[in-house]
Amino acid sequence: MKKICVTGGSGGAGNAVIEHLLAQGYDCVNIDIKPPKTQHCPFIEVDMTDYKAVYEAMAGCDAVVHFAGNPEPDFDHWESADRFNNNTSALFNAFNAAQAHGIKRVVWASSETIFGFPFDTNHQERLPVNETSEPQPQGGYALSKMISETLAEQMAKLYGMTFIGLRLSNVLYDDVNAVPSFQKIPGYWEDMPYRKFNLWGYIDSRDTARAARLALEADISGAEVFNIAAKDTLMRQPTKELVDTVMPQSKLDPQITGHMALLDCAKARDLLGFEPDYNWQDVLGLTVDGTRKGDA
Template identity: 35%
Template sequence: MRIAVTGSSGKLGRATVDRLLADGHEVIGFDLAGSPAVDPRLRFTTVDFTDYGQTLDSMLGVTARHSGIDALVHLAAIPVNGLVPDATTFHNNVTVSFNVFFAALRAGITTIVYASSITAMGFPFDEPPASLPLDENVSAANNTYGLGKVVEEAMAGQFVRWNDELSITALRFTNVINAEEYGSFERAGDPAYRRDLLFSYIDARDGAAAVALALAAAEPGFEVYNIAASDTGLSIPSAELAEITFPGTPVTKSLGEFETLMSIDKAREKLGFEPQHLWREGLAALDL
């Protein structure tokens, strides 16, 4: 397919571009940062997605880049609170996602996979989750970035009502890391480490694999999937970790030794998602 990736220069964006190219797709990169020289295989165009005119024009066609898009991967966003004022984070991200979704709808693009977030589930979890492992049935926002993600999921759920052929898949990514960042897991024995993330993480390569799987499995309608590594980022057994850090929170299944507390059961069942890059193996490789 010819697939456009917004935010193609970001951490997850670069991994996604690499994965889609390796799978044989033609990839169009859209971002504020980057250049065609970054990767000769990538057709890159600078686009400001806060401008609806630029957004729609980029979806319809760009001279010397493309004359139409088969599918869209939307990753562009201000990635966390704190980089700009809180209200700006919300206004920017919700405007960008509206523009991208609506422009895609107008351009006749019927397959969209986009980055939602663990922040749409209650991050930083100062209030304990209703149960563990936490699944996709929960929607809660505790900051303006997370509120934007909740609003984006609500928008996507409505847009698919406007076109019976439209497929939008929200991937609720947790903290995305690259292989060289595995050294940051030296606090793995501290139960306070990554508590705000339910101790979760995702290797960028596995995040990109989830995008590829979601594109392949796309069907009309709106779906939400949690995307995290299959283990926690700690060396404390998961059942013990849940009891220590979230006492009294119901645990709804028998947990594997280090099983993730951000449930990926739905993604496993419906997408065939199985993370291949885990911090224990990655850290061991860095020590070689």
Template identity: 65%
Template sequence: MKIAVTGGSGGGGHAVILDLIANNYACVNLDIRAPKETLCPFVEVDLTDYRAVFKALEGIDAVVHFGGNPNPDNDHFGAADRFENNTLALFNVFNAAQARGIKRVVWASSETIFGFPFETSAPQSIPLTEASIKQPQNGYALSKVISEDLAEQMAALYGMTIVGLRLSNVLYDDETAEASFQKIPGYWADTGSRRFNLWSYIDSRDAARVVRLSLEADLDGAEVFTVAAPDTLMSQPSRELLATHFPTAEIAPEFGGHDSPLSSEKAKRLLGFEAEHTWQRVLGVTRD
């Protein structure tokens, strides 16, 4: 199969291409900028240009859509820019895919729909699942909510399988990366420093693997999956963190230890996914 990966020059897209190539898929990287490392053919594409997207998807069997502006916005100008860019790019990819007869698209939704950065919102119940209420707080998160709705409608309209992955904060085993595993011990002194996404994370390699599993799984229609490592990246127990920062949240009886407040049980059940790379394994240390 030949897979088009939009945003393949970014960190997450790069990890996806690495994993797909290692598992005998052919890839093409569709991005507005060239990659630092060329792993597969690269096509420069502005995803907001529909004709360019349609042309780039010729001869493609499936699409992984990671392209877009990944930064949550901090003001109304940023909100407008990110919403316009992300929703238009996503529609163009979905629409060009259906026009090309492509029946499977896997795309990056986001954990932000749950209430990121949890400054004026709070989770009602823990753990959060695909059935939890959506509380988008900015233009970026709103674009993801609208995109999930769009995926549902277009999958039904065109008989496609469209899989949205609500990925937690993707971390890299690279001390030079902005989102680096090596920074984790520095978070422990301030429990509020990572409350913005409920102290959760996912290794880039696990994020890439869940993409591949989503391409291969026996699924129909539109599906969304929350994807996170099974634990938090904090040294404090999860119930202690929640009691301090979200005391009104209703916590499931079985939730405890250092469990992540983001549940990946649906991904485990339908995709066979379990995270393999915890921060302790990556860093070779323990919470003690």
């Protein structure tokens, strides 16, 4: 497995995947509807809802990392229709073109939103959530991700392929100009309910890229999904305080102490060998209470 087709490689997470794979000795081709800001590998302009274009662009690849799609959750029925139609069509085209070319491994971006984002009218009975927790998709985006996991299961059986879905937490970037940036984190601390929509979680884009590469290399067959998140929350308040104050309906595992994350990634650790390398404190140079590291 040498040449990897990365769909959505012009986006933030897709670009991070390409940079990481190239550094690890892989060849990549980026297929996206828009060109990248910096071209690291061959780029083919493709609308992922155009199956013929996807099929042609994927020729000669050994594996696929599918990160294309609209990453924004939806908040009304118009947006819901757009997210579901676009993302589901793009995903099926990526999966179907892969099988038509005889490609046996596909890694793709599923989502933590499957667990119930934004937790306005629902809640998880137990926290943290793991891959066996009840799916509670609340909109078109999350439903498209739920469908993607079912589709992967069926196509794995039908075609003898391996599909690995990464249930990514909110991907953050060490870039003040990025919409989801680490630099925004201190602004969340005075409003505990604001970030409950994804259980106060996050994942560094570089860890996202490494998780994708480990999924490409893992000794796994069939269809699997994995939670991918940092080990901690992005809040300065302890996790128990967050849950007790904002989500008292949910029962917190007593083993969750300090600032431990509410997205359990034990399965990724055990089967992919994935441990996150980055946390917001190191990226921002802050301690967990928000003071500058090294200050007295």
